[in-house]
Amino acid sequence: MVLFILITLLSVFANRFNYPFFAPANKKTEMANIRIKNLLQSNAIDSIVNVEGWVRSKRGNKQVQFIALNDGSCVGNIQVVVDPNAINEEVMKLVTTGAAIKAEGKLVASQGAGQTVEIQATTITVYGTADVDTFPLQKKGHTLEFLREIAHLRPRTNTFGAVFRVRHAMAYAIHKFFNDRDFFYWHSPIITGSDAEGAGEMFRVSALSPTNPPLNSEGKIDYKADFFGRETNLTVSGQLEGELGAMGLGLIYTFGPTFRAENSNTPRHLAEFWMIEPEMAFYDIHDNMDLAEALLKYCINYALENCEDDLVFLTNLYDKELMDRLKSVVANPFKRLSYTEAVSILEKLNDKFEFKVQWGSDLQKEHETFLVEHFKTPVILTDYPAAIKSFYMKQNDPDADGRKTVRAMDVLFPWIGEIIGGSQREENYDKLVNRMRELNIPEKEMWWYLDTRKFGTCPHAGFGLGFERLVLFVTGMSNIRDVIPFPRTPKNAEF
Numbered sequence: 306m307v308l309f310i311l312i313t314l315l316s317v318f319a320n321r322f323n324y325p326f327f328a329p330a331n332k333k334t335e336m337a338n339i340r341i342k343n344l345l346q347s348n349a350i351d352s353i354v355n356v357e358g359w360v361r362s363k364r365g366n367k368q369v370q371f372i373a374l375n376d377g378s379c380v381g382n383i384q385v386v387v388d389p390n391a392i393n394e395e396v397m398k399l400v401t402t403g404a405a406i407k408a409e410g411k412l413v414a415s416q417g418a419g420q421t422v423e424i425q426a427t428t429i430t431v432y433g434t435a436d437v438d439t440f441p442l443q444k445k446g447h448t449l450e451f452l453r454e455i456a457h458l459r460p461r462t463n464t465f466g467a468v469f470r471v472r473h474a475m476a477y478a479i480h481k482f483f484n485d486r487d488f489f490y491w492h493s494p495i496i497t498g499s500d501a502e503g504a505g506e507m508f509r510v511s512a513l514s515p516t517n518p519p520l521n522s523e524g525k526i527d528y529k530a531d532f533f534g535r536e537t538n539l540t541v542s543g544q545l546e547g548e549l550g551a552m553g554l555g556l557i558y559t560f561g562p563t564f565r566a567e568n569s570n571t572p573r574h575l576a577e578f579w580m581i582e583p584e585m586a587f588y589d590i591h592d593n594m595d596l597a598e599a600l601l602k603y604c605i606n607y608a609l610e611n612c613e614d615d616l617v618f619l620t621n622l623y624d625k626e627l628m629d630r631l632k633s634v635v636a637n638p639f640k641r642l643s644y645t646e647a648v649s650i651l652e653k654l655n656d657k658f659e660f661k662v663q664w665g666s667d668l669q670k671e672h673e674t675f676l677v678e679h680f681k682t683p684v685i686l687t688d689y690p691a692a693i694k695s696f697y698m699k700q701n702d703p704d705a706d707g708r709k710t711v712r713a714m715d716v717l718f719p720w721i722g723e724i725i726g727g728s729q730r731e732e733n734y735d736k737l738v739n740r741m742r743e744l745n746i747p748e749k750e751m752w753w754y755l756d757t758r759k760f761g762t763c764p765h766a767g768f769g770l771g772f773e774r775l776v777l778f779v780t781g782m783s784n785i786r787d788v789i790p791f792p793r794t795p796k797n798a799e800f
């Protein structure tokens with residue numbers, strides 16, 4: 306009797322808290338709410354399963370119908386086989402492309418080609434119908450341009466499912482890479498009062514009335530009356546605040562959104578993009594290059610090992626050479642050379658280029674991709690002219706011709722061009738202040754940045770990796786607007 310009560314109590318307790326050991330017998334074979342990715346790999350034949358997802362297609366006849374169901378977990382669909390005698394005809398009428406449904410039934414080995422398992426449905430529940438005449442996604446393919454106009458529905462397509470799963474994997478890989486190397490994730494602010502890159506292409510942040518802002522005695526907008534008591538903007542880079550973190554924690558990285566109000570309508574520019582900015586105390590430019598190369602190779606290798614189905618899908622559909630290109634970048638050392646050496650190669654070929662090159666010119670994408678093709682591997686260019694780089698970069702001694710360069714490093718990738726920009730930082734207070742004065746950068750407002758050069762300054766370095774440019778490279782897509790869920794570009798912030 307006591308034993309009976311004990312068992313009853315235990316089983317009630319087990320059911321209450323979903324403990325498997327006393328679950329009722331029929332639960333043993335039931336796999337509820339399983340993701341399709343796991344189901345497709347499952348060998349739990351004869352289990353009762355239920356899956357929820359969106360209908361990709363329905364076909365069949367009076368004897369049998371087939372629903373291809375996708376839940377976003379992978380590029381593959383699960384095939385749901387429906388016996389029209391078993392499922393209400395009115396329900397099946399609602400099962401059209403785009404509808405959200407639940408299918409319950411037995412998992413069986415598939416009879417047809419193309420999948421190993423399928424579900425023999427016993428119940429279909431329709432959560433949400435999709436009107437066949439107005440649902441914009443049809444079975445036939447759509448252009449990427451068209452899909453950009455319906456960015457709210459893009460995640461339902463095979464292509465964007467694959468791209469955004471790879472994007473997720475890259476974000477995860479980046480955190481793992483740095484965590485495994487004892488870096489700390491550092492959160493630089495999104496609203497700042499500084500212009501980190503000195504390019505002045507910033508979005509203002511203000512809470513003042515746009516129609517009737519308070520004016521100062523000179524008749525200009527009085528930002529002292531604004532929310533922060535000063536002019537503020539969305540950050541163009543988390544680097545300067547990142548440096549402050551590195552000067553105490555040693556090794557940090559940021560990974561956040563950055564904003565640039567430059568009017569660049571190219572397939573490689575966004576007004577809002579995500580950037581990864583590691584900053585390392587006691588690193589010189591060589592350590593910096595080693596880290597950049599290791600990070601890129603790690604991420605690409607991570608994608609090859611963990612996103613195979615999606616990469617195969619993208620390779621077949623968009624870019625036959627994608628997989629080979631990814632493997633080749635991982636396998637070969639990047640070529641490192643100075644800007645001056647690169648210019649001496651490029652100058653000889655000026656006939657080929659739209660923009661002619663001479664020492665001092667900013668390199669264009671055509672030059673960057675030429676170098677990558679020339680060396681047949683990604684290229685790291687160093688020691689650029691000081692005049693075309695940011696104020697914070699470490700100053701080299703002038704060369705034999707008196708030309709001034711800085712310890713910059715840009716990593717150039719096939720097709721993409723610049724994927725990483727970085728440098729060793731100028732740690733000498735006087736040199737840094739002089740450079741800021743030359744460029745009219747307000748040193749008063751940057752007192753907190755300059756303080757790091759006054760108190761325990763040390764050699765340090767860092768770089769910025771454009772996250773979307775990485776995802777662009779790894780997915781083989783050709784427009785940066787197609788690798789971020791909601792692209793922000795000039796005249797485009799619809800969704």
Ligand code: 4AD
Nearest residue numbers: 542544574575578582724725726727767768769771
């Ligand atoms: O070369 P950038 O401007 O460097 C910096 O912002 C430094 N503060 C980085 C650092 O040293 N911590 O930008 C770095 C990278 C570029 O190489 C590119 O990959 C990406 O950010 N990037 C953009 N990506 C998309 N759209 C844009 N408009 C971009 N501008 C830069």
Ligand code: MG
Nearest residue numbers: 715723725726
């Ligand atoms: Mg740059």
